Every structure is written in structure tokens, then in C-alpha cells.
Amino acid sequence: MARLISKETIAPAFTRYVVHVPEVARKHRAGQFVMVLLHDHGERIPLTIADSDAEEGTITLIVQEVGKTTMEMALLEPGAEIEVAGPLGTPTHVENWGTCVCVGGGAGIAPLLPIARAMKEAGNHVISILGGRTEELVILRPEMEAASHEMIYTTDDGSFGKKGFVTTALAELIEERGRPDVVIAIGPAIMMKAVSDMTRPLEIPTIVSLNSIMIDGTGMCGGCRITIGAETKFVCVDGPEFDGHAVDFDLLMKRQRMFVRQEEEARRRFEELHRCRAMESAEVK
Amino acid sequence: MGRDLKPAERLKIPRHPMPAQDPVVRRSNFNEVALGYTPEMAMEEAERCLQCKKPQCVEGCPVGIDIPAFIEAVADGEFLKALEIIKQKNTLPAICGRVCPQEDQCEQVCVVAKKHQPVAIGRLERFVADIELAGGEVSMPEPARPSGFKVAIVGSGPAGLACAAELARMGHQVTIFEALHKPGGVLVYGIPEFRLPKDIVQYEIDNLKKMGVEVRCNFVVGKTASVKELMEEWGYDAVFIGTGAGLPYFMGIPGENFIGVYSANEFLTRVNLMKAFAFPEYDTPVALGNRVAVVGSGNVAMDCLRTALRLGSEHVVCLYRRTRAESPARLEELEHAEEEGVDFRWLTSPVEILGNDDGVVTGVRVIKMELGEPDSSGRRRPIPIEGSEYEIEVDTVVMAIGQGPNPLVTQTTEGLELNRWGNIVVDETTMMTSIPGVFAGGDIVTGAATVILAMGAGKTAAVGIDGYLRQTAGQPRATAAATA
């Protein structure tokens, strides 16, 4: 069992967790994730290891509350015991490419952070482009600034940084400064697809990290499978990082919606339950 | 033996049918289908055994249980004695009595089977084992004096469990490392509750813990620590790899990644391990349509078909490219599936999965087959009949065409010799791999096989490990480190 050490809200519906799980902390490398199970009735969900401290035996997870399990996780208190297995997935291939552009959107900034760090450490010139709907949803800014040489921010309405999407900023960057040596894009599938579509004709190597639905995370179920070129790959063991130019994003997006109906039902039930509980405790007071 | 009967009289007793839940009722619940013999039924069935001098049945049992001896004890009403006889060879009788393909093993060669129906050896085994589960006292063997050696077991399927039990009994300190959050392997994530209640598996695991075996879940060997690290950094003197055949195969036909296509592993894991049948009480969902096609006809396929029925699907079709006679499933499961209303399409193979613009399955295009000449496996090879293609409307397809070895451990263990299918090569007498001190057994060695073979391999390996530790390894690592 792993123990929750601390938890902190870092943006609306974004929580940072520090979890004590020494074996995982010791072995973690950038690009890897863990499978988390909150309790006996829970669902196993994959979460990227945003940071690790081998000495303390802890890992950091940064999680966006999007549905039942992530919302329930946000209610945990320090000291809670959860099940954590990992580190899973193939670590990021890190080398000195030259100039490395890290593009992150929404919750994708969390998995991007350790990769940006590793790329900087390997000697790359790291330029990060981070975007979100609003300023407060552009998470982990101090951490990403420390892991990058240059920063570009975007928000949908332009209230912070440039107006528009990260792709707009990436296009401008390429136009002004020429072709970078590698692009790493992590975020919603639609964003990774847009980035890949932009870099493909320019032949800029592009790495994306895919978030397909997983169960075991060990290559046993095939539920996380996606199409890469003509091949079927398992995201949990062959990935989660792949060549963005070869990924069938349309299929990925369709497969991500496999259980939407059930997910909505679970979330509705969860929210109702907690609203009732909140009302009850209000009445008691 | 019980009553004094002549062989001819024994042969006249008909084989006692297994009491079972009514098909109409059971196809909508997950309770166990086969209910088990009563003591009277068991004693009467035991009378059918001829107590052969050279019992063929024992040869047919992969672990060589003294079948006539235990059956005699049953006939005499000495059920606990019967259990002790079984347990000398079989660590998990309540499980094997339920899931062994008896008709291909012990019961196939029972002499009674020549003219009549074989003695119901498996059912008797189960009956006896269930007495223990119901609280009957069994004397647990005294564990030997602690040897000081530490052994790591990778994987908690029947191979790992059996190996752990034997080693613990021999006095070694054993830790089981399991990747999932629950131990049991296929017994827990694959075989459904209605065939093997999970309480039984839990009971066996609790017994192991009582014997001092440590079980560490959420530990993915090859990721959390490698085999080499377990030996060099974690201080294990030997390692047993029992990681099974967990890698799902797909057919490679168009449409296989559509929404609504599951591997059998995914489908069964969602339902059994994660309890998706009780969604939303349990958080993991399973999306299943009213019309389901399962490809394959082994035990795994039967489990998927019958699970789909129980989840409420109205029309459940089995697609198999050979005939019923070649179906590798246990006969009992095949019959149960038929009784429950599965639509079997023999000599039928899918060529394409059809889907709509949203990538959701709408059907499967199949082709009819005929049997040609026998192939290398001795089975007649199915040949597609040209022009016989047709479509079946379905909204879910489950691929149950087999599993291969999961490469997580094998790829991260340098120097481990594998065969061309990726299975680990071992010395058959000791089960040692090409790496000294590293042993393997079960499906990871043989490819997908059976519970009893995996269990037997685990036991054989335990003997091999014990020999290795006592002779080759010399001192336990811990002591060696202390004196160094």
C-alpha cells in the first residue's frame, strides 16, 4: 500500500499529490506513469509521475478532476492508503537533439514537466509553449519555467500570454526561428493531432504521449491499444510516447469515448451523493 | 471399501449427475453453476470405482494423485482422509476439482469409461476439498526448520501459489510479487465467479499467508524491480517466474480496434477482477451490446460467452473455425453454454469487423469453413469455402483466440533463454532456466495450458529450487553478507 503524504490544490480542479511509494520513486524515469486504485470498489487509473524523490521515497502526481475517480481522489486526506503500481511504460527517449519545443495543454502539462526537465538536463535548448482556457488553468508555471530556457504562454481569450491555441504559437515560433530539432506535445488528443499535422510536412520529429483508457497497465488486456502506422500497439507497454506522425488520432479519440455513458452516470451519482452529504452536514450544523 | 460390491454391480451404478442451477435461472446470475455432490451422492459415486490394481486414472492425472486410494476413503465416508491423500500431490484440489479438463485427463483413461461413463473423479475431488472450505479440520503439515534462504516468486497464478506453498513447507522464506492488486492470476481475473468462486482462491491465499508467505501486490517485476535486482539488491537466493500467458492475441483482421471489440482478457478482467457486472456499485464499467459475438471455442471463449449472457445480452454467438468435436473447451462448460442458449456457429471464421462512422461495431463478416487434411497439431485444418461469406449483426465482439507470454519479465532479464514463441526454456527436471538460481513454470513455459499443469510445474520447481539452494547456492545471501 502507498500512503498519501500531502495534497494541494494548484488550480481549479487540479490537485498535486505527494505519495509515499519508495520502490516506484527509486526506479522512476521521465515519461513513466503509475496505475492508481483508490479502494476495493474503485477503478484503476493511469497517472503520470510528475516528479519523484528517491531519498524521501515519494512521487508527485498532478491530477485534473474530470470524473468520478479523480474527483473522489481529491477528497482523500493525507495519511490515506491507496494502491499504486509502477513505474510503468517505456521511459522517454532522452538525447541532445539541439532545440526542443515542449508543447503542453491542460492536464498534459503534468506529464510534460519531467520530460522537459530531462531534455534540459541532456543539453537541449528547451522552449516551452503552454496553453489553457484561462490563466489559472495553465498549471505548473514556475516548475516549467525552471525546466525551460524560454517560455511562451497562450490562453483562448488572450487574457494571459498570447491569444489562441498552442498550435498558433508553435506556428509563429517556427516561422520566426526556423525548424526546431524536436517537438514534444502532450495534451488533449485533438491538440496533439493538430501539432502533429503541423510538423509532419515540415518533417520535424514529434513525440506525443497518448492517454488511452487503461485497466492493468501491464500489457495484459489490450484495452489501451491504438493504431500506429499499420501496426497495433499497446500504449501502456509500447508507449505512452509515440511518433506523432504515425498515430491514428481519430481512432484514439473514438476509443477514448468508449465508456462515456457509464462515466457520466458514475459522475452524476458521485456528485449527487456528495451534494446530499454536504447538505446533511450543513443541517447538522 | 464401503459396501462389498462385485465389479459388475459397481458398473451398474449410473454416474451421478452434478446438481446444477437451472439454466434459465443461472443465465442471469453470477452464482456458481455446479452445486457439488452431497455426501450421499459422493459415497455412491465412489462405489463405482473398481479400485484397479494398475490404475490408469493416476497416469492420466498430471500430478499423479492416488485416485483409487482417495476414492476408497470417500466410499468409506472418511472424507478428511481422502483430502489428505489428494493434498499429497495437489495443493489446490477445490480449484482443480472444478476446472480440470477431466475428460482429457484422469477420467479419459478411467477403465470404467471403456463401456460406461467414467468415475466422476473431478467431482469427488471437489466434494472432498469443499469439506475443508466448509470448516472441516485438516492437519496442516508442520513446516520444516527455517532454512534462512529467501525465494522470490513472480506471479500469483496456480504455478506461483503451488511453488510458494511447497517452498514454505520446506522452510524457505517466500515472497510472492504480483503485478495486479489482487493475487490469484487467471483464477481471479480470468475464470468467472460462476465457475470458480473467488472465496476459494482467497482461502488458499490466506492459507499461504498463515504458512508465513508474504504477498506483495502492485509489484510489476521488470518495472518495479528486475529479476536481477531481486537477487542482487533485495537479497533473494532464488527466483521463480510464473507470469503466465497474459498477452492477448488479436486476429489482425480489419476493424479490430473499433469500439466494442474487446480481448477476452479485457472483457473478463473488467467483469471478474474489477466487478464491472456490479457497475455502478463498482467503478469500472463494461459496455456490452445486446448482440455479442465471441471468437474462439476454448475455455476462455466459453467464459466470455456465458459472462455476456449473464450481463444481459440477448443474442450471444460463438464463432469457431472448426467443429464442436475439435473445440478445446472443457466438455462441461461447452454443455453448460449450450444449455444456457449460446448460438454456436461451428466452421465459421470472422474475416472483418464492421463499424459505423463513429468507429462503433455494427457487425461481423464471417466465412464458412470445411475441414481439410490434418495439420501439424493432428487436427484437421479448416479451409475457407469460397463465396460463403455472410454478415452477422452484432454490437460487441470478444476475441478469445489465445494468449502469448507477456514480455515484461523476459525482456528485462538478460541471459534468459526463450524459445521462438517467447516462452522461457527450462530444464524439465529442475525447472531451472538458463540463469542459475532462476526457475520458471506454468503458462510462461508451456504457453497457455491448464491450472493443474501450472500447479504441477510450480511444485516441481520448488523441489528444483530446494535442491539448488541446498547444494549450489551454499549459504543464504543474508548470512553470507553478515559474515563477509
Ligand SMILES: Cc1cc2nc3c(=O)[nH]c(=O)nc-3n(C[C@H](O)[C@H](O)[C@H](O)COP(=O)(O)OP(=O)(O)OC[C@H]3O[C@@H](n4cnc5c(N)ncnc54)[C@H](O)[C@@H]3O)c2cc1C
Ligand atoms: C499514460 C497516462 C497518463 C496519464 N496521466 C495523467 C496525469 O498525470 N494527470 C491527469 O490528470 N490525468 C492523467 N491521465 C488521464 C487520467 O487517467 C484520466 O483522467 C482518469 O482515468 C479519469 O478517471 P475519472 O474516473 O476521474 O474520469 P472518467 O469519467 O472515468 O473519465 C474521464 C475521461 O478520462 C478518460 N479515462 C477514463 N477512464 C480511464 C482509464 N481507466 N484510463 C485512462 N483514461 C481513462 C476517458 O477518456 C474519459 O473521457 C493519464 C492517462 C494516461 C493513459
Ligand SMILES: Cc1cc2nc3c(=O)[nH]c(=O)nc-3n(C[C@H](O)[C@H](O)[C@H](O)COP(=O)(O)OP(=O)(O)OC[C@H]3O[C@@H](n4cnc5c(N)ncnc54)[C@H](O)[C@@H]3O)c2cc1C
Ligand atoms: C478465461 C480463462 C479460463 C480458463 N479456464 C481453464 C479451465 O477451466 N481449466 C484449466 O485447467 N485451465 C483453464 N485456463 C488456463 C489456466 O487458467 C492457466 O493455464 C493457468 O492459470 C496458468 O497458471 P500460471 O500460474 O502459469 O499463470 P497465471 O494464472 O496467468 O498467473 C500469472 C500471474 O503472474 C502475474 N504477472 C505477470 N507478469 C508479472 C510481472 N511482471 N510481475 C509480477 N507479476 C506478474 C499476473 O498478473 C498473474 O497474476 C483458463 C484460462 C483463462 C484465461
Ligand code: SF4
Ligand atoms: S487434479 Fe485434475 S487430473 Fe488430477 S485427479 Fe484431480 S481432476 Fe483429475
Ligand code: SF4
Ligand atoms: S481407472 Fe477408474 S475405476 Fe480404475 S481406479 Fe481409477 S477411477 Fe477407479
Ligand code: FES
Ligand atoms: S492497459 Fe491493459 S494492455 Fe495496456
